[in-house]
Amino acid sequence: MSVLNPAPAPAAPVTAAHGSATWRLIKAESRLSIRDKVGPLWGVGCPLIVLIILGIVPALREPVPTAGGLTYFDLYVPVLILFNLAILAMTALPTTLAGYRENGVLRRMRTTPIGPARVLSAQLAANSAIALVATVLFLAVAGLGFGVDLPRHPAGFVLAWLLATAALLAIGLMITALAPGRGPATAIGTVLFFPMMFFAGLWVPVAQMPEVLRTISHYTPLGAGMQAFQEAYLGSFPPAAPLLTLAAYAAGCTIVAVRWFRWE
Numbered sequence: 001m002s003v004l005n006p007a008p009a010p011a012a013p014v015t016a017a018h019g020s021a022t023w024r025l026i027k028a029e030s031r032l033s034i035r036d037k038v039g040p041l042w043g044v045g046c047p048l049i050v051l052i053i054l055g056i057v058p059a060l061r062e063p064v065p066t067a068g069g070l071t072y073f074d075l076y077v078p079v080l081i082l083f084n085l086a087i088l089a090m091t092a093l094p095t096t097l098a099g100y101r102e103n104g105v106l107r108r109m110r111t112t113p114i115g116p117a118r119v120l121s122a123q124l125a126a127n128s129a130i131a132l133v134a135t136v137l138f139l140a141v142a143g144l145g146f147g148v149d150l151p152r153h154p155a156g157f158v159l160a161w162l163l164a165t166a167a168l169l170a171i172g173l174m175i176t177a178l179a180p181g182r183g184p185a186t187a188i189g190t191v192l193f194f195p196m197m198f199f200a201g202l203w204v205p206v207a208q209m210p211e212v213l214r215t216i217s218h219y220t221p222l223g224a225g226m227q228a229f230q231e232a233y234l235g236s237f238p239p240a241a242p243l244l245t246l247a248a249y250a251a252g253c254t255i256v257a258v259r260w261f262r263w264e
Helices: 014-036 038-055 072-102 105-109 116-146 154-178 182-200 211-218 221-234 240-260
Strands: none
Touching: 014 116, 038 072, 038 116, 072 105, 072 116, 072 154, 072 182, 072 221, 105 116, 116 154, 154 182, 154 221, 154 240, 182 211, 182 221, 211 221, 211 240, 221 240
C-alpha cells in the first residue's frame, strides 16, 4: 500500500518575497535611524526649536522689501525645511552607510538575497520618511502656532520638495561613495553643510544678499530649493531654472555615487 504524500504548497512569488523583505528592511532601517538620533534630534528637533524661537520675535514679522510681501519669519519656514533635508542628507545618511561599510555590513549583504542595494534603498526611504514628517510638522507648527499661510501653490511646493530631497540625498550618497570611512564622511558633510545653509538664507535672507552672492545661491542645491519654495509660497509655479538645477544635482551626484560607490 502506497502512502500519498501531500503536494507541497506552492512557493510564494519571488517578487512578493522580495517586496516583503524590502519593506521589512525599510522598517528596520527606520527604527535604526530613529534610535541613532542624528536625524530626529538634529534634523527635526533642532530646526523645530529654532522655528518656535524665531516665531516669537516681533521683528521677524516685518515684511522683506524684496520678497513679494513675505515676512522674515515666512522665509525662515522653508529655510528650516531645507535645514532638515541637509542634516539628513549630509550627516545622517553618509555616516550611517560609511559605518555599514567599515563594519562589513555591506560586504556581508552581498552574499545574501537581499543585496546591499536594498540597504541603500531602505536608507533613502527611511530618511525621506523622516524628512516628510518633519516638513508636515514644520508647516503645521508655523501655521497653527504663528499664523503662517501654507504655500499658495501646493503642487509647485510638492514638486520643489521632491526635487530638493532627491538632490540632497544624492549628494549624501556621493559623499558616502567618495569618503574612505565614517570619520571623513562626517567631516565632508559638515564642511558642505554650513556654506550650503548660508546660500539657503539661514543667516541672511537670499533677497538681501549682494547680487553676486544671490546669483551664486541660485546655482547651489539649497539656494535653488529656496528659490523654488519662495515662488510656491507666493502662489506661482516655480520657474524652470531652480527645478532644473535641483534635477541636475540629483542626476549628476547619483551618477557619481553609482560609479564610485564601494561596498567594502
